[in-house]
Amino acid sequence: MPIIRVTKKQIEEANKARQAALKKDKEFRQHEEQRQRLIREAAATKEKVQPS
């Protein structure tokens, strides 16, 4: 089976790049805010979202 390894350093770089992109790009920031809103709403109604 193919294996992709993601190192701790790559994860740190991804977080830095993400913060920079959120600061720089208004459309991306709005999209991410909407995504976080969806996650919060789904968390609040978890039983409706996740079928038993």
Place this chain on the structure above:
Amino acid sequence: MSCLDATFTLTPRSPFYYSALHNQAVLFCYGADFSYASPTDFSSLYTTNRFFFDAAFASDPNLDYTQWANRQKARALYVSLDLRDYAGAQKQLALIFGFDVLYPPPWDGRVLVYSDAGLLSDQTLIYGDSQFLIEIESLDLPLTLYFIHANAYWFFKGLSGYVV
């Protein structure tokens, strides 16, 4: 022999794992396809709990998908992982990406695996195979992975995460 239970499994019909604010994994789909006949019609895909990606809408593999302007136009799956509740325990994550490829060679599927910092892997999806593994070394920080549809006809079946 006993098998390890997945910490979470995300599928098209069950895309949300939430145990706590820092123990969550969420799948987002930004564009998938369907046709008029089985196995790629909407009803079949719902029944088999899969997303279908059509070659006609594959993204250009030469673009840089860390750029939002490129990513927003691509057929893509996003996975948001925040498992920081495990960080102190020095845990890692094994993520199994499950797929089916519709046609034999030369119609291998292709998916570009990105983080916000860059391309992690240009993954070929071979007919008859069903999964590849992503090993995530640290859970100290949240991580978003992007899976960009880049060739051929394939199905996404799900992502299973094993905290180990």
